[in-house]
Amino acid sequence: MTYAIQAEGLEKRFGETQALAGVSLTAEAGTVLGVLGPNGAGKTTMTRILATLIEPTGGSAKVAGFDVVKDAHKVRQLIGLTGQYAGVDEMLTGTENLVLIGRLLGISRKESKARAAELLERFQLTEAAERAAKTYSGGMRRRLDLAASLVGRPQFLFLDEPTTGLDPRSRNGLWDIVRGLTDDGVTVLLTTQYLEEADQLADDIVVIDRGQVIAHGTSDVLKAQVGGQVLEVTPVSAADLDTVSRIVGELAEAVPEVRDGLVSAPITDPQLMPAVVRRLDDAGVTVGELSLRKSSLDEVFFALTGHHTDDIDAEAGELADADKEGASA
Amino acid sequence: MTAATFAPENLSKRVSPGTAVRNTLTLAWRNLVQIKHNPMELLDLSIQPIMFVLLFAYVFGPAMTGSVDKYLPVVIPGIIAQNALFAGMSTGFGLNTDITKGVFDRFRSLPISRSAPLAGRIIADTAKQAWSMTILLAVGFAIGFRVETNVFALLTAFVLLLAFAVLFSWTSVFIAMKVNEPEKVQIFGFVVIFPLSFLSTAFIPNTDGIPDWLAFIMDNSPVTQLVESMRGLLVGGPVLEHAWIALAWGVGISLVFAPLSLRAFKKRA
Numbered sequence: 064m065t066y067a068i069q070a071e072g073l074e075k076r077f078g079e080t081q082a083l084a085g086v087s088l089t090a091e092a093g094t095v096l097g098v099l100g101p102n103g104a105g106k107t108t109m110t111r112i113l114a115t116l117i118e119p120t121g122g123s124a125k126v127a128g129f130d131v132v133k134d135a136h137k138v139r140q141l142i143g144l145t146g147q148y149a150g151v152d153e154m155l156t157g158t159e160n161l162v163l164i165g166r167l168l169g170i171s172r173k174e175s176k177a178r179a180a181e182l183l184e185r186f187q188l189t190e191a192a193e194r195a196a197k198t199y200s201g202g203m204r205r206r207l208d209l210a211a212s213l214v215g216r217p218q219f220l221f222l223d224e225p226t227t228g229l230d231p232r233s234r235n236g237l238w239d240i241v242r243g244l245t246d247d248g249v250t251v252l253l254t255t256q257y258l259e260e261a262d263q264l265a266d267d268i269v270v271i272d273r274g275q276v277i278a279h280g281t282s283d284v285l286k287a288q289v290g291g292q293v294l295e296v297t298p299v300s301a302a303d304l305d306t307v308s309r310i311v312g313e314l315a316e317a318v319p320e321v322r323d324g325l326v327s328a329p330i331t332d333p334q335l336m337p338a339v340v341r342r343l344d345d346a347g348v349t350v351g352e353l354s355l356r357k358s359s360l361d362e363v364f365f366a367l368t369g370h371h372t373d374d375i376d377a378e379a380g381e382l383a384d385a386d387k388e389g390a391s392a
Numbered sequence: 393m394t395a396a397t398f399a400p401e402n403l404s405k406r407v408s409p410g411t412a413v414r415n416t417l418t419l420a421w422r423n424l425v426q427i428k429h430n431p432m433e434l435l436d437l438s439i440q441p442i443m444f445v446l447l448f449a450y451v452f453g454p455a456m457t458g459s460v461d462k463y464l465p466v467v468i469p470g471i472i473a474q475n476a477l478f479a480g481m482s483t484g485f486g487l488n489t490d491i492t493k494g495v496f497d498r499f500r501s502l503p504i505s506r507s508a509p510l511a512g513r514i515i516a517d518t519a520k521q522a523w524s525m526t527i528l529l530a531v532g533f534a535i536g537f538r539v540e541t542n543v544f545a546l547l548t549a550f551v552l553l554l555a556f557a558v559l560f561s562w563t564s565v566f567i568a569m570k571v572n573e574p575e576k577v578q579i580f581g582f583v584v585i586f587p588l589s590f591l592s593t594a595f596i597p598n599t600d601g602i603p604d605w606l607a608f609i610m611d612n613s614p615v616t617q618l619v620e621s622m623r624g625l626l627v628g629g630p631v632l633e634h635a636w637i638a639l640a641w642g643v644g645i646s647l648v649f650a651p652l653s654l655r656a657f658k659k660r661a
Contacts, residue, residue: 114501137403139503150494154426166418167504169411195429211498 065128067092067250068113068219074121075108075274082108084274085122090267095241095251097265099258101364105274106254107147110223113252114144126219142219143212147227151207153197157188160196160207164214175214182210186240202233209240220244222253226260238263258363270367277367285363287331293362294339295327297352310342320365329358329366404503412505419499419512423486424519437479437520441528444471448595449535457597461536468532469622470594472525472549473615476557477589479524481581483517484564488574491660510565514558521557525550540627549625552635556618559642562649569656592616614641 066089075083083105090096100106111117113124115135123130129137144150151160158179165175183192186206191199196207205225212220222241226234241264244251255261261268262282270278270285278285294315298307307326311319314335319328336355343350358366407415427434448471453463487510490496499509529539539546567580591606592615593599599607610616617638624631 111497114497116497116500136406136503139501140403142501144498144501146494146497148492148494150496150498152422152426152490152495153493154429155422156429159422159425163418163422164498164502167415167499167502167508169414215502 066090066125067094068096068124068126068252070109070113070122070124072122073109073112073119073124075105075112075117076120082274083112083119083122086271086274086276087122088269088276088279090250090252092250093245093248094266095245095253095264097261097268098252098254098271099256099261099268099363100254100271101256103273104271106271107223108274109271110144110146110221110252110254114142114221115139116144140215141217142221143215143217144221145205145208145212145223145225147223151196151204151211154195156195157183157192157199157207157210160211161214164211168215170214178214182213186210187236202229202236205229205233205237206240209237213244218249220249220251222251224254224256227256234260258358270363272364272368278363286358288366292330292333292355293327293358294330294335295325295352295354295356296339296343296350297325299349299351303348306346306348307343310346310348311339314339314342325352327362329362330355407503407505412508415504415508416511416515419508420515420519421512423513423516434523437524438527440478441471441475441524442531444475445528445531445535452595456595464532464535464537465540465623465627466597467595468528468537469626470592470619472528472553472622473592473618474589474594475524475528476521476553476618477560477585477615478581479517479521480557480561481564481577481585482520483513483561484566484568484577484581485574486513486517487565488568488571488577491568492573514561517561518554518558521554522550525553538627541625545625545631548631549622552621552625552638553618556614556638556642559639559646560614562646562653566649566653566656569653569660588613589615592619594619614638614645617641 068088068090070086070088073083073086074081086105086109088096088098098106098109108117112119113126113131115131115138118132123132125131126138127141129141131138152163155163158176161179161182162172162175165178166172170178180189180192183189186209188203188206188210191203196204199207209222209225225241226237229237238260241251241253251264253261253264265282268278268280268282268285269276278288280288294311296307296311298304301324304321304324304326308319308321311326311328315328315330317328317330319326333355340350340353343353445468448467449460449463453460453467457463457466487496490499490509496509500506505511529537563584564577564581567577568574571577571580591610592613593610594615599610602610614637617634618641620629620634621631621638623629624634
């Protein structure tokens with residue numbers, strides 16, 4: 064079958080830095096594909112290739128069956144892009160920003176204005192419509208940016224870290240908007256650093272690390288693979304760490320991590336909690352702290368790769384810079 | 393929002409010339425409408441030229457040529473040329489702002505002419521240049537400067553200045569591609585253009601009394617050639633022998649910096 068978005072062995076090299084080392088992914092029409100990864104993993108580079116902003120140094124990608132390099136102009140007629148940096152003209156008003164895009168897309172002045180008003184209303188920006196975008200808050204800018212990418216009613220929408228730097232309320236608002244888009248049949252590719260965001264929005268998730276896909280599947284599949292939740296136990300006495308580690312390991316059926324007097328392990332079955340308490344009690348361990356919480360991206364990464372995201376950040380500082388540089392051009 | 397019908401066969405293969413022109417004009421409009429929300433920019437385009445004319449005329453005039461009146465035909469064409477170089481840096485400044493703010497990415501993800509974002513900006517900046525030159529002539533007129541030639545020569549002066557400005561603006565486009573923040577375009581521009589515009593006959597009648605080697609550099613500078621053409625066209629004197637050298641400089645500069653800019657842009661993207 065033909066996928067709405069399809070990338071095969073995408074590679075991108077910036078000088079000495081290999082930002083993408085063979086990324087393959089697919090997305091079906093009308094779904095949200097979440098691309099999850101830490102800073103510098105290559106998310107932005109990949110989005111920019113799919114949005115025809117840069118050409119890959121290897122591999123190929125298709126949107127709606129059109130090659131992003133050879134048929135770039137056709138692809139551009141189908142996509143909308145909301146980049147990591149809100150691409151709005153700060154000197155123009157909200158309305159002017161949207162009318163500008165409409166005019167560039169060949170829509171008449173009158174229709175562009177109507178479309179602008181409609182989108183501003185939908186994104187709760189009507190009151191700020193006649194104010195210059197430089198007076199907008201971060202959340203308002205992102206909404207205007209998203210509105211700008213929707214002026215041409217695109218079939219495909221690329222959202223590169225749309226909620227990075229937003230407060231929780233603005234983030235939830237943006238999530239609702241994204242959910243609404245797929246109802247209209249739009250195919251969305253969303254990159255994010257937040258596991259929760261991918262979990263909330265994506266039908267399918269691709270996890271990338273250092274320019275490579277390291278895991279792929281639905282949110283549930285990934286959770287089953289890496290443990291959807293994390294059990295953490297801190298014994299009062301450090302002498303009990305070995306016992307706690309053994310018990311947690313047996314119950315979670317995973318090798319627990321012991322760090323700073325805290326034992327943690329991914330678990331898939333939340334019903335384990337009572338058993339953990341019972342076994343620890345039986346063993347005579349006094350527990351200082353015991354908790355069950357959702358896995359963070361860092362833990363997913365640790366489970367998948369054996370290293371933490373902050374290790375990557377430190378090691379791949381160069382990569383992150385390359386990604387950033389890519390984003391700025 | 394109604395679900396758009398997906399019809400791949402209706403997609404156009406490339407941007408038609410008509411669309412390219414329309415895209416360019418739309419983006420030129422965008423750059424000019426910014427002034428509406430940032431009136432400071434217009435002030436900037438007007439006040440600096442006015443200040444330069446008044447300060448140079450009244451402070452340097454008497455010492456240079458014995459009187460303000462005699463200095464005006466020297467300095468007004470000079471400031472017109474010098475101001476064009478400085479104003480040219482705004483092309484790079486705006487371009488770099490668009491790139492660093494992500495606006496350029498948005499444009500490039502649209503099915504529009506690839507050259508429209510730059511061409512639109514250059515057209516808008518050319519309009520601003522024409523505005524600055526008009527202001528300079530008006531202020532000059534107010535304090536006694538007169539165009540001694542004719543309307544045709546005056547129009548030619550506008551055309552020559554704007555043509556040179558467009559060709560020269562490739563240098564600021566190049567800087568815009570190389571630096572990571574707009575302010576650096578300004579700093580870099582200032583550091584290069586300040587000496588470049590002063591190492592010319594922009595503010596002096598001739599290079600008499602200047603050491604031979606320096607006079608040689610000054611006489612052959614593109615700025616001097618532009619200044620002398622402006623003098624010829626506005627107050628009389630030889631035009632052609634300077635104008636073609638000025639234009640040749642402009643063409644040469646753009647032939648070097650346009651490909652360098654494109655290369656820098658590809659590397660950056």
